[in-house]
Amino acid sequence: MFSKLAYSVFEQSINDYHQFDNVDQPIANPYGKDQFEHLLYMKNWIDTVQWHFEDIIRDPQIDPVAALVLKRRIDASNQERTDVVEYIDSYFLQKYQGVQAKAGAKINSESPAWAFDRLSILALKIYHMNEEATRAEATQAHRDACQAKLNILLEQRTDLSTAIDELLTDIENGDKYMKVYKQMKMYNDDDLNPVLYQNKK
Structure with a gap:
């Protein structure tokens, strides 16, 4: 099951990060670039570092200049996170490219990769x-x-994992089909964010 594989990789990434618990610790991805697990590990490492960025920036005593630097790092991390999600969806698009969707096949509200994002x-x-x-x-x-909150989160993990596996089975059987939209984020784009393109004049 893909959800079980993904969750085990996410746990590995989280545990590896917390050996150092340092946002500047470079990633040491144990999986080869040709492995699906490589993308999963990278995805969760980005999420884990950003989790701690978000903790740090909420320090009421943080220096304003340091906070601005950290905000820029969070912005870059968000873009990197989105890029990796799209790489994961590309993996599934290729994996299921030969599947013929059945008549009446439906589309899901989110792609497999964004469901894995939630699981991460x-x-x-x-x-x-x-x-x-x-x-x-x-x-x-x-x-x-x-x-009590942890018990709810564990229940949510079961439900989300089941939903992910059912989605992938439906795609593989042709009962659902994948249609992926790029995020097209505008605020990082020099040509789409008015604050940025006005400053280029």
């Missing part, structure tokens, strides 16, 4: 909520509340 973020929520649910110096009330 969910893996991070589970990891960090588990940290809070077992944090020794926290109050018992805090740990109990976080455990």
